[in-house]
Amino acid sequence: MKDVFDKCRSWDRDRPLKEAGIYPFNHPITEVGEGTEVVVEGRRVIMAGSNDYLGLSTDPRVKAGAIRAVERFGATCSGSRLLNGTRSLHEELEHRLAVFLRREAALVVSTGFQTNLALAALLGPHDVVFADRHNHASLVDAVLLGSAAHRRYRHGDMAHLERLLTAADPAAGKLIITDSVFSVEGDLCDLPGVAKLAAEHGARVVLDCAHDLGLLGAHGRGAPEHYGLEAEVDLVTGTFSKSFASLGGLLAGPADIINYLRHVGRSVLFSAAMTPAAVGAALAALDVVEREPERRWRVLDLAEEAHNGLRALGFDTGRSATPVVPVRVGDETLCFRFWAELLAAGVFTNAFTAPAAPGGAALIRASFTATHTDAQLDRVLDAFATVGRRLGIIPPAPPTGYD
Ligand code: PMP
Numbered sequence: 001m002k003d004v005f006d007k008c009r010s011w012d013r014d015r016p017l018k019e020a021g022i023y024p025f026n027h028p029i030t031e032v033g034e035g036t037e038v039v040v041e042g043r044r045v046i047m048a049g050s051n052d053y054l055g056l057s058t059d060p061r062v063k064a065g066a067i068r069a070v071e072r073f074g075a076t077c078s079g080s081r082l083l084n085g086t087r088s089l090h091e092e093l094e095h096r097l098a099v100f101l102r103r104e105a106a107l108v109v110s111t112g113f114q115t116n117l118a119l120a121a122l123l124g125p126h127d128v129v130f131a132d133r134h135n136h137a138s139l140v141d142a143v144l145l146g147s148a149a150h151r152r153y154r155h156g157d158m159a160h161l162e163r164l165l166t167a168a169d170p171a172a173g174k175l176i177i178t179d180s181v182f183s184v185e186g187d188l189c190d191l192p193g194v195a196k197l198a199a200e201h202g203a204r205v206v207l208d209c210a211h212d213l214g215l216l217g218a219h220g221r222g223a224p225e226h227y228g229l230e231a232e233v234d235l236v237t238g239t240f241s242k243s244f245a246s247l248g249g250l251l252a253g254p255a256d257i258i259n260y261l262r263h264v265g266r267s268v269l270f271s272a273a274m275t276p277a278a279v280g281a282a283l284a285a286l287d288v289v290e291r292e293p294e295r296r297w298r299v300l301d302l303a304e305e306a307h308n309g310l311r312a313l314g315f316d317t318g319r320s321a322t323p324v325v326p327v328r329v330g331d332e333t334l335c336f337r338f339w340a341e342l343l344a345a346g347v348f349t350n351a352f353t354a355p356a357a358p359g360g361a362a363l364i365r366a367s368f369t370a371t372h373t374d375a376q377l378d379r380v381l382d383a384f385a386t387v388g389r390r391l392g393i394i395p396p397a398p399p400t401g402y403d
Contacts, residue, residue, distance in 0.1 A: 022336040024351040034058050036372050040348060048366045048380050049350040053215050053323050054288070054295040055371030056245035062284045066246075069280025077273040082263070085273030093279050096286055097250055101213075101221055101236060105258035107251045108279070110271050112210050112239025113138040115249030118265030119177070119206060119237070122257075123148035127173035130164055130203065132156065132189065134182045134358050139208055143177070145266075155182075155358065158193035165201040174203035180223035181211035184352050184365060186324030188212075191223055195232035206235045211322060214243030214289045215296055243289065246281035248274040299323050299370040302377055306368055309381040314394035323368040326352075327384070328361060329393060335362035338391055345383035 017023040031039035035058040038047045056062045069089055077085035090108055097106035109115040116138035123129055123146025131143055134155040143150050151168070153161040161176070168174060176198050178189045191207070198205045209222035213236075217225025222238070224230040235253035240246035251261055262268060274282075288295070303323040310317050316328040329335040332353045339351040342364070353362045366380065388394040 017336055020336075022333070022340040024336055024339040032058060034371065036369055036376060038348065040343070043343070043346075045343060045346045045348045046372075046376050046380055047348050048368065048372075049348045050367060050369060051211070051242035052245060052369050053211075053243045053299050053367070054245070054285075055299075055369045056243070056285045056288055056295075059245065059285075059288065061288060062245050062281050065284025066277040066281040069276040069283075073276035075277070076275050079272060080269060081273045082269055087273070087276060087279070089276060089279045089283070090273060093283050093286075096283065097252055100219075100286060100290065101252045102230065103236065103252040103254075105253070105255040107258050107262050107268070108240075108274055108282075109249045109251070109265075109268050110274050111247060112237070112241055112249035114267035114271060115237050115239070115251055116142050116208060117145060117267035118142075118251065118261050120145035121261060121264040121266065122146070122175065122206075124173070126171075127175060128168045130161055130168075130174065130176045132178040132182075134179065134184070135177065136179050136183050136208060136210065137356075139177055139179070148173075148175070156187070156190055158190055158197065161194070162197055165197055165203065168201075174201060175206060176203050177206045178208070179211075180207045180209045181216070181322050181324070182358075183211060183324070184356060184358060184363070185318045185326045186211070186320030186322040186365075187318060188223055188226075188321050191227045191229050191232075195229050198232070204234045205232060206237065207233045208237045210237070210239040210249075211242055211324060213238040214285075215299070215322065218293070220289045220293070220296060240278065240282040240285070244282050244285040246285060247278045248282060295370040299368055299372075302368045302370070302372055305377060306366065306380070309377075310366075310384060313381070313385050313388060315384065315388065325366045325368070327364040327366060329363055330361050332362045334391060334393070335364060338364055338387060338393065341387040341391065342383055345387055347380050347383040 027040050029038045029040050073087050079085040093108055094106045119142040125147045127148035129143050129148045130151050133152050151164045153164055176194055180189050212222035214220045216222050224233045238250045240248040306325050307317050318326045335351050342349050350365045352365055357363055389396055
């Protein structure tokens, strides 16, 4: 007889990497300091692998928001929002988010992943979902949990999306669902293209703004504001785990849709409410997002410099328009070696391989924070140059002219 645990016992993909000293995952950080330099296994390194884009995770105001919330409401809510878990603080955050995002209503959920899973409640048997192939796993899983037909279009390929929309049953309910900033390569979705096709085919648009809320747009309302297309997006989802320096997620849109998801979304109903600390931190971060646009400007400038610097060195950095900077490597083992040697050179990044990397081509994802200094960015670029040349990922340095 087979044992369901057999597959785990024979699974050892991490072992050879650990033996070779190039295992890039699960390394504990023992000190976070002010967030831009951390201590990993005794070594102080620049953190260029965090989603803390605005540098608020260690901001005294955000920490104080979390502490105040714990003092007032305790360590946890001990239940779901529907039953005993709702605190006035959740309602305050939902109200503040609806005003910030100029939407009728908002709902906060324990994580961004669960927020997206709640979308399954919208997807009935007579509906068709059109999804970008690079969508985040949480959107993919939401569609798998729902009962709608699933049509995946090639990444950013509006002609493909149009063909799929045209081929669908005209009577079916239609929903286009996409990341607004793709999480691995940092590129923006073609929102003008999506909005145009949605209008032509009577489809609703749901946009996962996990990476761009707080970051893009004049007021930080994300890619819809950046493109001037807020009215064309029916429902926005997001997370507090990036620019908002906390943990949790949000849905914002028409009041009746939010009310439905509040009562029907299974990942909302059957899970404990966001903790007071997480809500308090998110509220404090929202204050900063509203008042300090210079943080967005700073990190976008840093990202542009990082892109230009890496490109000038000969790296392939894709089409990112955000502080998420992909450095394409291709081969998985080479990518892990690159990650390990960058760490040894004092820079913490993230290694992405299948199934997270698009097309299975391994890449290093560097990400930047508003509080990184220019000197830290230079050190990151120097490390990429030295290690990239040593490993043959980029061409050797040009001769100096004296030899
Ligand atoms: N959507 C996208 C596009 C993401 O990148 C992420 C996080 N990696 C999530 C959703 C999930 O958010 P959370 O970390 O809050 O669960």
